[in-house]
Amino acid sequence: MIQSAAMYSIRYHKPEKFVCLTWSPGTAGMTDQDFKEALEVFADGALQHHAERLMIDMTEFRGRPGEKVLTWRDEVIVPKYNRAGVKKIAWVWPGEAGATATGEGTQYTNRYFPSEREALEWITE
Numbered sequence: 001m002i003q004s005a006a007m008y009s010i011r012y013h014k015p016e017k018f019v020c021l022t023w024s025p026g027t028a029g030m031t032d033q034d035f036k037e038a039l040e041v042f043a044d045g046a047l048q049h050h051a052e053r054l055m056i057d058m059t060e061f062r063g064r065p066g067e068k069v070l071t072w073r074d075e076v077i078v079p080k081y082n083r084a085g086v087k088k089i090a091w092v093w094p095g096e097a098g099a100t101a102t103g104e105g106t107q108y109t110n111r112y113f114p115s116e117r118e119a120l121e122w123i124t125e
Contacts, residue, residue, distance in 0.1 A: 005029075008038050010045055016124060017052040019045050028062035035065045039073060043080035051084055053123045057092040057116060074105065082107045090119035 005026030012019050021042045027034075046054060081089070086108045093112045113119040 019051040020055040022057040023061035030063035032069045046084040055090045090123040
């Protein structure tokens with residue numbers, strides 16, 4: 001039996017070339033390595049499926065990645081999104097977006113939304 005709380009889930013919608021990462025409350029105990037591994041899985045899924053649209057749901061995210069991890073994301077993950085052909089990333093980020101998570105060298109548009117419904121409307125237009 002699995003005792004630990006899930007950290008994330010990923011869903012894929014082939015016709016829309018859409019992949020969604022949903023962070024879970026289990027991220028409360030997340031290490032920087034856990035965060036990096038999750039982003040690698042998500043970015044590799046985007047590459048594998050040639051995803052043009054991504055959504056990242058931060059509603060239940062409880063982790064606190066270090067500054068070095070965010071630099072790593074810009075160096076490792078952003079190029080994967082670019083190679084996949086990502087055109088849009090919708091962030092579900094309730095309340096004020098605060099600090100941006102756009103990264104250096106992006107070839108896609110990032111937008112922040114207070115709800116999944118609004119994010120999906122934009123990502124599929």
